[in-house]
Amino acid sequence: MEPSAREWRLLARLPGVGAVGLAELAARGPAWPEGWLAVLPPPAASALRLWLDHPARSPLSAVLEADEAWLAAHPDRHLLSPGHAHWPALLRQIPDPPPLLWAWGDLEALTPPRLAMVGSRRPTREGVGNAAGFARALAERGWSVVSGMALGIDGAAQQAALEAGGRSVGVLGCGVDVVYPARHRRLYQRLREPGGLLLAEHPPGTPARPAYFPRRNRIVTGLSLGVLVVEAAERSGSLVSARLAGEQGREVFALPGSIHNPQARGCLGLIRDGAVLVRDLDDILAELPAWHAPAQGAPESPGEAGPGKDDPLLGWLSDTPTPVDALVSLTGLPVADCQRRLLALELEGCASATAGGWVRLPSPRGAC
Numbered sequence: 056m057e058p059s060a061r062e063w064r065l066l067a068r069l070p071g072v073g074a075v076g077l078a079e080l081a082a083r084g085p086a087w088p089e090g091w092l093a094v095l096p097p098p099a100a101s102a103l104r105l106w107l108d109h110p111a112r113s114p115l116s117a118v119l120e121a122d123e124a125w126l127a128a129h130p131d132r133h134l135l136s137p138g139h140a141h142w143p144a145l146l147r148q149i150p151d152p153p154p155l156l157w158a159w160g161d162l163e164a165l166t167p168p169r170l171a172m173v174g175s176r177r178p179t180r181e182g183v184g185n186a187a188g189f190a191r192a193l194a195e196r197g198w199s200v201v202s203g204m205a206l207g208i209d210g211a212a213q214q215a216a217l218e219a220g221g222r223s224v225g226v227l228g229c230g231v232d233v234v235y236p237a238r239h240r241r242l243y244q245r246l247r248e249p250g251g252l253l254l255a256e257h258p259p260g261t262p263a264r265p266a267y268f269p270r271r272n273r274i275v276t277g278l279s280l281g282v283l284v285v286e287a288a289e290r291s292g293s294l295v296s297a298r299l300a301g302e303q304g305r306e307v308f309a310l311p312g313s314i315h316n317p318q319a320r321g322c323l324g325l326i327r328d329g330a331v332l333v334r335d336l337d338d339i340l341a342e343l344p345a346w347h348a349p350a351q352g353a354p355e356s357p358g359e360a361g362p363g364k365d366d367p368l369l370g371w372l373s374d375t376p377t378p379v380d381a382l383v384s385l386t387g388l389p390v391a392d393c394q395r396r397l398l399a400l401e402l403e404g405c406a407s408a409t410a411g412g413w414v415r416l417p418s419p420r421g422a423c
Contacts (some may be wrong), residue, residue, distance in 0.1 A: 058087040061119065061135045063155045065246055067258055068100035068118045074153070074256040076272055117124050125232075131233075131247065133158040135308045144379040144390055147241050147412070149303045151279040153256040156274075160232040160252035164222040167380040169199040171300070172340070173293040174285035175207025182208060182286035182318060185310055187215035188313050189283060192336045194221020200228065201279050202248070203271055206286045208293075210239055217245055227255040228267035235263040253255040272296045275304075280343055280378065283307030283333065287321030294321050297330065297355065304410030306342050308333045341375065344375055368396050369405055369423065371413065376411030 058066060067077050072095070085091045088107055092100050095251040105114040135142050135156040143165055152296055154240065164193045164361055170193055174186060177307050191199055201221035202209040213223040225246045225415040229235050231253045234243045246253050247407050255265065270293060282300040285308070287293040297307050307330040312319025326332050371377065383393050397413055400406035407421035416423065 056087045057138075058091075060134055060138070060155070062087060063136050064122055064258075065115060065119060065133065067155065067340070068115060068122075069095065070100050072099050072398050073094050074261075075259075075266075078151055078153055078256070078270075082151055111367060115226070120207055121256065129159075131160055133162060143167075143278050144383065144394075145169075145171075145279070146274075146277050148378070149273065151273065153274060153276065155256065156256050157231045157257070157259060158252060160247045161222075161249050162252065164167055164199055164224050164250060164252035165278075166199065166222065166342070166380075167280075167384045169201050169224065169380075170281045171201045171279035171282040171296070172209065172212040173202060173205075173275070173282060173296045174212075174289075175194055175291055176205055176207040176209075177209070177318070178207045179316065179318055183211045183313075185209040186285045189285065189336065190215040190221075190223075191219040194219040196336065196340075197221075199224060201275055203228070203275055204236075204242060206236055206238060207265065210242055212285070213246070214242055215328070219252055220250070222250045222252075224252045224254060224278065226262075226271055227253060227273040227277070228257075229255060229263035230257050230259040230261040231255045232259045233262060239360050244396075263367050269295060270294075273312040276303055276305055279305060280381075281339070282308070283308040283339065284322055284325060284330070285310050286312065286318050287325075288407070289316050289320045289324065295332045297325055302368070306331060308339055367399060368393070369400055372400075372406055372413055373417035374414055376409045376413035376414050381412065 066072065067074060069378065075107040080094055083094060085094050092103060095100060095103060102115060106115045111114050126134060135158055139161045172190060173183060186208045193200055194216040200212055200216040201215050201224045204213065204227065205211060213225060216223045223246065227235065234240050245251055276299045278297055282296055284293050284297050301306050307325060309322040309325040309330040310333050311326060312322055331338060333339055336366060371382055379393060383390055397406060401408065405416055406413055
């Protein structure tokens, strides 16, 4: 049995667990509550047992009430878990997804497609211009720009996307009510307005700590179909995001630069190692065709589901992997309905799930 959203909040607040420990424990799939009692560290297990048996005596009850009061204080505050209607389907594909996400802002900013943009905290003027230009172009094509609200490239990209009337998601390495970095207070406030969204796996009030940022990066890339590295030195933290994206089965894109520019060497190294060289937006869209053009011969609407191979959803699949998020966006189907129909197609041998999404399988006898 899966924990409810309230129970996930409880688990995140147990002593000695935290967001990182919770994600690691959740990956083991313990049942609620006995399975959790068996895998939690002794202090946390004792605290959970007290809350289960005598909630009025447990200090966790007051913590939960405070969380609920924080959520209720503003209509744009949310707690997302895998059962939530706005939980991003792409997060189900990564090996260590967060079990819950605190959100503050416009949940429509999570509407796919989404692309991560990252880069140097000390960018050149050209790098800032490139970040803003690509973010505006993505916004104009309906993409949401995902980043970590860091100084430099990240913030420039997110600001430009919002100024263009687009959408942007800022993933934080602290609580969603903590402004970090402090110099981005205006961007932080803008991300709480229509088109913007702040996300964090840490509860409100959690201060920023260095150990939280590598974990934050896996959410930035996990939310996205790919990551564009705009400008990065040889030892840039952006290269960590690029590595994570590759491990998650995401596309990695990089802008080339002069061999004499130290801030371009990281991107040049990525391109040498197989990242897609990007000159303009079309280079990105060419690698993600499902998002700007349906498969050849695809129906205008998925219509009513037929039995397996007769399902019109099959027309939206090709030999290019298409994530569930993409299919939901293209067809307008509810996530649960789309996943159910994909499973039926898989059972018929007509479709298969891959690291990058769903593909249509060849059918020697034309059965599909």
